[in-house]
Amino acid sequence: AQSVTQLGSHVSVSEGALVLLRCNYSSSVPPYLFWYVQYPNQGLQLLLKYTSAATLVKGINGFEAEFKKSETSFHLTKPSAHMSDAAEYFCAVWSNFGNEKLTFGTGTRLTIIP
Amino acid sequence: DTGVTQSPTHLIKTRGQQVTLRCSPISGHKSVSWYQQVLGQGPQFIFQYYEKEERGRGNFPDRFSARQFPNYSSELNVNALLLGDSALYLCASSVATGGNSPLHFGNGTRLTVT
Numbered sequence: 001a002q003s004v005t006q007l008g009s010h011v012s013v014s015e016g017a018l019v020l021l022r023c024n025y026s027s028s029v030p031p032y033l034f035w036y037v038q039y040p041n042q043g044l045q046l047l048l049k050y051t052s053a054a055t056l057v058k059g060i061n062g063f064e065a066e067f068k069k070s071e072t073s074f075h076l077t078k079p080s081a082h083m084s085d086a087a088e089y090f091c092a093v094w095s096n097f098g099n100e101k102l103t104f105g106t107g108t109r110l111t112i113i114p
Numbered sequence: 115d116t117g118v119t120q121s122p123t124h125l126i127k128t129r130g131q132q133v134t135l136r137c138s139p140i141s142g143h144k145s146v147s148w149y150q151q152v153l154g155q156g157p158q159f160i161f162q163y164y165e166k167e168e169r170g171r172g173n174f175p176d177r178f179s180a181r182q183f184p185n186y187s188s189e190l191n192v193n194a195l196l197l198g199d200s201a202l203y204l205c206a207s208s209v210a211t212g213g214n215s216p217l218h219f220g221n222g223t224r225l226t227v228t
Contacts, residue, residue, distance in 0.1 A: 032213025043118075043204055043219040044157070051214055090156055094213030099170030101147070102217055104156030 002027040002095045004074075006105035014113045019063075019078040021108045023091030026072065032094035033074045034102065035065055039087045047089075050074060061085070086112045116141070118220035120205050126226045127195050135190045135223045139207030145169075146188040147217060148180055151202040163188055164211050192225075200227045 007022040025031055032051050036044040048059025055067045065076045076089065091105040119138045127133050139146050145164040149157035159172040163182035177193045186207075192199055202224050206217035 034216065036219075041221075041224075043120075043221040044206075046216050046218065049216050092156075096213070099159065099172065100162060100211055101159035101170055101172065102149075102157075103159070106156050107154075 001097055001103075002029075002031060002093045003103055004033075004091045004093045004105040006089075006091050006108050008108055009106065010109045010111065012111040012113055013081045015083055016080050019076070019081045019085065019110065021076040021089050021091075021110065023065075023074045023076065023105060024072050025074060025091075025093050027093060029096070033065075033067065034092045034094070035059065035063070035074075035076050036090045036092060036104075037061075037087045038090065038107075044090065047076070081110075081112050083112050083114065086110055118205055118207050118218055120203075120220040120223050122223060123221070124224045124226075126228065128228055129195055129197060131195050132191065132193045133195060133225060135192075135203050135205075135225070137188045137190070137205030137207075137220060139186050139188070139205075140218055143207035143209055143218070144186055145208045145211050145215070146182055146186065147206045147208075148188070148190045149204040149206065149219075150174075151204055151222070153201070157204055160190070162211070169211060195227045197227050200225060 035047040092102045147162040148160040151157040161180040162170040166182045180190045182188045202222040204222045206219045208215040
């Protein structure tokens with residue numbers, strides 16, 4: 001079965017500092033990987049997706065993620081944090097075994113310190 | 115383009131009652147999926163429909179059912195509500211099925227069971 005693990009349920013960074021949110025995946029086949037963001041009382045917004053075209057994926061709002069097969073990782077980064085980045089971030093993998101579905105990690109809450 | 119729309123936004127029900135949640139996908143999207151997000155956790159897959167046929171069902175009891183209409187909108191029904199059914203119910207649509215068609219989520223319906 002395909003799964004993702006997000007390391008760190010809470011991450012705090014200062015405004016202007018680097019944001020690094022960690023995600024490791026488990027998959028026996030080349031995975032489709034996604035990052036979603038959820039603002040309070042809202043649904044999930046797609047930040048970016050990896051579909052094997054390029055290992056460095058650029059998304060919206062200045063975020064990017066790098067697919068590293070050797071480390072089975074797909075960490076999300078942003079060079080300079082902004083107050084508006086405060087939200088919950090979910091890493092997800094597309095599962096093809098049995099049901100076709102997104103399998104989500106447990107989420108990382110990002111807090112920005114002014 | 116209008117995004118995925120869900121109604122109602124909030125709902126309060128009593129144990130044992132039945133509830134129907136509604137979802138309109140993005141225009142041109144033929145697949146609709148439903149996810150349950152319990153507070154503090156990542157979304158969990160409930161159903162996927164494509165071209166009005168059920169394509170997948172998650173690990174939820176038979177109290178949960180859904181359908182997709184000819185206009186691709188969808189309803190999620192939950193019978194005999196339990197306190198544990200309290201959650202944010204998210205609808206997502208995609209152009210087709212498969213990991214190459216990212217899911218676009220609505221803002222969800224917040225269901226509270228008392």
